[in-house]
Amino acid sequence: MTEDSRPLAAALTAFADEHPLPDAPAQQMFRTLLPDALMKATSRQADGTYFVATGDIPAMWLRDATFQVLPYVQLIKDVPDLKPILEGVLRRELAFVQLDPYANAFNQTANAAHWRDDDETNISVSPQVWERKFEIDTLCAPLLLVLRLHTETGDAALFDATFWETFAVILDIFEQEQHHEQSPYFFRRRDTAANDTLPNNGYGTPVAYTGLIWDGFRPSDNRCEYGYHIPANLFAKTVLKGLLPLIPANHQSLAARAQTLVTAIERGIAKYAIKTLPSxxxxxxxxxxxxxxxxxxxxxxxxxxxxxxxxxxxxxDDPIYLATKTFILSRQNPYYYQGEALAGIGSEHTPPEYVWPIAVAMAGLVAESKTEKA
Structure with a gap:
């Protein structure tokens, strides 16, 4: 923590004190973590943007960065000093998208550090790119963050020329990957687990046109078994749709492209993603x-x-979602685990029978009743 960050840390601690949790140990944890989680992960760059370290790896995943700072967006009115930091995170994400929209993780500096130095892809990997796995959620992350910031602050300055230039880049990639067979992107990693590289010489398993956006890797960074990742496509549709009313008159070509993508994804979901579950x-x-x-x-x-x-x-409360939720929170989901102390969803990315805390937290966040939240 720097001298300059102490007032913000104090303000966040004061906020925690003013909103106590009913359980004393939980309140103490809240009081400690509210400032620490932000202060220890973020660092101000020379250009005024903020780099967000993912935690156990010295790199910034745009998806992770957005979700790491998202809880603080709703605190801006109470703690105004949060605003420049959160906007700085957004600006850093936009800069990284412009640097390489196919990359999923970036270095703080152009230090040529990579997860693997021998990865093969269609371009020379930038020295500021940590890993170049294409994930739709990477490009959705700054769009979600800007929407939440705008909802909270009403600040139209968020949508400057740089934002719309970056949005055009994102649309370019989404449109390209609706036709992945025409895409130049590939990713090959030698001498690794099958789920850490793309088959078919790095291009992924074959897909047909569906209107959906092709995805190389899941949010876990494991490869997609089949090329259309439904949660990521719904994420993309949601942020694009959210931006539509905010696109100004001088950028209506972007609005038309975004609307076309939204329509194609919605049709693709209806035709290809709604299925009879094993249940x-x-x-x-x-x-x-x-x-x-x-x-x-x-x-x-x-x-x-x-x-x-x-x-x-x-x-x-959508019936399709409720049926899906019942299925995925059951043993019919191959990554759902239940033990004496804990039940929840794990991942191919972690060992069998390991529940990932992200899923436990998310189950609480989407729960509709207090009983379910408990």
């Missing part, structure tokens, strides 16, 4: 390929099927 009910698949193959499961990492109401992608 016998109609619900959402996790992945499809448009060729008839379907993956029924859910993974702890967000965007997930479980998280869709949290993302604003579907109503929590």
């Amino acid at each position: 016998g009910d109609q619900g959402l698949a996790y992945e499809v390929d448009g060729l008839g193959r379907t993956r029924f499961m859910d993974d702890a990492n967000v965007p997930s099927l479980l998280s869709l109401p949290f993302l604003g992608a579907i109503a929590a």
Whole structure:
């Protein structure tokens, strides 16, 4: 913590004191973590933007960064000093998207540090890119953050020329990956687990056109078994739809492109993603390929099927969602685990029978009743 950050830390601690939790140990944890989680993860850059370290790795995942700071957005009115930091995170995300929209994680500086130095992809990897796995949620992350910031502050200055330039880049990639067979992107990692690289010489398993956006890797950073990741597509549809009324008159070509994408995704979801679940009910698949193959499961990492109401992608009481939720919170989901102390969703990314806390927290966030939240 720097001298300059002490007033903000004090303000966050004061906020925690003014909003005590009923349980004393939980309140003490809240009081400690509210400032610490922000102060220890963020660092101001020379250009005024803020880098957000993901935690156990010295790199910034745009998806992780958005979700790390999202809880603080709703505190801006009470703690105004949060605003420049959160806007600085947004600006850093936009800069990284412009640097490489196919990358999922970035270094704080151009230090040429990479998860693997021998990854093969269609361009030379930037020295500021940590890893170049294409994930739809990477490009959705700054869009969600700007929408939440605008909702909280009403600040139209968020939507400056840089934002719309970056939005155009995002639309370019989404449109390109609706036709992945024409995309130059590939990712190959030698001598690794099968789920850490893309098959078919790095291009992924074959897909048919569906109107959906092709995705290389899940939010867990494991590869998509089938190329259309349904939670990520619904995430993309939601943030694009949210931006539509905010696109100014001088950028109506962007609005038209975004609306076309939204319509295509909605049609693709209706035609290819709503399936008969193993439970016998109609619900959402996790992945499809448009060729008839379907993956029924859910993974702890967000965007997930479980998280869709949290993302604003579907109503929590929607019958399709409720059937999907019942399925994924059962043993029929291959990554749902239940033990004496804990039950919840894990991931291919972690060992079997390990529940990931993200999924436990998300189950509480999307719960409709106090009994379910407990």
